[in-house]
Amino acid sequence: MSSPADLVPVPLAAQQLGRAFADAGHELHLVGGPVRDALLRRETADLDFTTDARPEQILGVLAGIAATTWTTGIDFGTVGALVNGVPCEITTYRADSYDRVSRNPIVRFGDSLADDLRRRDFTMNAMALSVTGDRLFTDPYGGLADLARGVLRTPGTPAESFGDDPLRMLRAARFVSTLRVTIAAEVLAAMRELAGELGRITAERVQAELTKLLLGDAPRTALEVLVDTGLADVVLPELPALRMAADEHGQHKDVYAHTLQVLDQAIDLEAPAGEESGGPDLVLRWAAVLHDVGKPATREFLPGGRVTFHHHEVVGARMARKRLKALRYPNELVEQVGQLVFLHLRFYGYRESGWTDSAVRRYVVDAGPLLPRLHKLVRSDCTTRNRRKAAALSAAYDALEDRIAALAAQEELDRIRPDLDGNEIMAVLGIPPGPLVGRAYQYLLALRMEHGALGRERAIEELKRWYAQQQPPDAPSSDR
Template sequence: MPPAVQETVRQLVDLSPVLTELGGRFAAAGFEAHLVGGSVRDALLSAGSGTAQVPGDLDITTDARPEQTLEVLRGWASSTWNTGIAFGTVGAEVRGVRLEITTFRADRYDRESRNPEVAWGTSLVEDLARRDFTVNAMAVSLGPDRTVTDPFGGLRDLLVKRLRTPGAAVDSFADDPLRMLRAVRFVAQLGLTPDDEVVAAMTSMAGELARITPERVNAELSKTLLQDSPRAALELFVDSGLADVVLPELPALRMEIDEHHQHKDVYSHSLTVLEQAIALEKADPDAESPDLVLRLAALLHDVGKPATRRHEPRGRVSFHHHEVVGAKLVRKRLTALRYPKDVVEAVARLTFLHLRFHGYGRGEWTDSAVRRYVTDAGDLLSRLHKLVRSDSTTRNKKRAAALSATYDSLEERIAVLSEAENLARVRPDLDGNAIMEILGIPPGREVGEAWTFLKDLRLERGPLDPADAEAELRAWWERRNGVDSSA
């Protein structure tokens, strides 16, 4: 490692009083302590960008055993926790800084699960050799000398944007298949390009991902999607075969284009929609960013197309009701990946609604149809706007401009109606208590039916005054119960 870089890393460590004190405490007790892994990598990256800073959460490795580490921390750390102590890790917090301190490891894996047979290591280099990638296998001593250790060329790889494993990639991934998904994430997060050995190992060992719990897959996939530019990472995810194992609906979009080229490459289209949705999300000062729900919906909105593709006369291709099928597939897959229920339902609803706008034509929708569009979208309306706009990937500039102008028109109508009617909170003109009083009925299913009728009426005709709403309710009640009002 060049002397200038070593000096930069030393200075970064000295920026953190907690690290300086921690190193002193371990040294006084006769132990080594080193800042290691992603902490060093990110410190080097921040130094290279001219924004030198020590990451907030710090990973430390030491030759001290866990019980010895706890003794070093006693009376200094504001809190410690032992949830990872079976794997040699002690957690601590010092003046708001979180630390994970792990004893040197030389683990062995049974290669049937991700759980290692924990074995204490005897040296720093031995510990670094078991890490996932070279860019995470660098360390800087917290002792007085601040020695930088980089036995596998991690800094060089970081500088040339290369992703390699410290040892043979097949051995690394056999030990822990989750590392293959981490490789995908690092392509997006760090802009790294995996070397041929890494890609070959991922491709040949993709099936090993079946050993990983859905929750861990979900976490890595989400981290990838939440990066600024995830497209190259997702292409690696699909091309390597990893997606076939954990998200098969995505590679299924690579349908063979028919001989007449009557439809787009749906896979490539979906990646472009994702890129455009991210751009719109970032441009909206009022939007959550990064937005996992929007990004999942952008990526998966067309997953119903393979199952609904039909070859029509004159070489045409149709995908009738792919939004309905797609919503069901999204719900099933995201549930299997253990996404929270609110995320699953939001992505499924956006998938179901993403085609609704195309019925708008040249603005022929009635006010009732506009109200239903807003009401069906609910609190997802802002995301639906972005998804629909992103779904236009035509290269025909005239058509793209026309679609954008048409959606502008719809948003303007929504704004006008919202100002007049508060569409975000459409409710019947009579509440449940009024319904029960007017109809003389107790709480129950009939009240719900009446409430639904009045809400549909509100969407169809807009706000009614109480007298008109009551008259409509009484007429509906008579029809429902087979009463002839003219008798």
């Protein structure tokens, strides 16, 4: 029977580092994610190592083989290096304690690989492979067995692990999404008990974990873990709040269940990885999660048991932007998600009453480059079990997309401009640059949106007619 070490290929960069540390009389072990991912046959972009060498000794060993080094984590015993084109992090054995207030460790270097592995987050990340020649596989906490069973456990007690770093609870949910593991019962119990501790973690670290969670293979299951353990109450309270809101039709689903289904359906509509703009789409997935967060705040009960959520898209867009800003997401993502939430209901006006070409144009212009995502979000928002209703909604949106395509082919809709530009407006009206030019431009743009291309002569006539209405009765008119 082969050893677990035989299942972990040692990259060339690790081999080079192993020889260099062995020549210097030090231990070096590939550790954590790279070992776990190798056993799962998943690719790893960078490599993590642990060693008995102290940071200054690590730098000395690296001097002869690393293309470059960085020391941003040296106070915590970590030195980074680029070796054979691969980013590597080498960390001295640690035996830290934590202040249990900020999660910052009181750094203390150790001399034992087993002690270093005990302070890691989960058993499947507490396996190590020596790369200094003997290829010794070290697994003191049963990580290999847990990995084979797909169960997430902690090396020490869960309370000890999460008390040291509460972010590990969020990381557990992330691994549910990215590795499709289940969480051991005692770990889940500790997550429920200690969920409030997540509040002392910085927004930036929370954001990084939520991003990885949403981009994983099973984000719905991971979000259910967050809600069921109370972690979502701390980092994403808008999601559990949806459990209290029945949908506006009083039918089979509450808004929380509907939201999770919309997320699943939006993921199904993503282009496959490898295609242009393919793979997981963070903007679309966040929009799916947040598209109905305005419903609890706008819920009204009507006679006959009906429920309404008037203008929940407006409230929801504001709430989505606020949450994503609190999580320190880039402004561009915040605005993109907010706009998708704001626009996701507009299609229902088309279905109910039909739209003029002007309304279709405005739908496209308001969506802008988000239009492909808006198509996917709107289609995903249909979760009814009524096949006839679902088919009617799909057919209506097919018709809208056909009209958009036809108008785009006729008018290059995505590049709509007025028939006259700003310089032409000033020349026709004989006016200098200023706010009036902007108002005239917007007027011509509105005409263009309403009627399509006017042509230069008609545009000039409409511009002069508009300008005459802007002037006092005794002012001279422009007639060029």
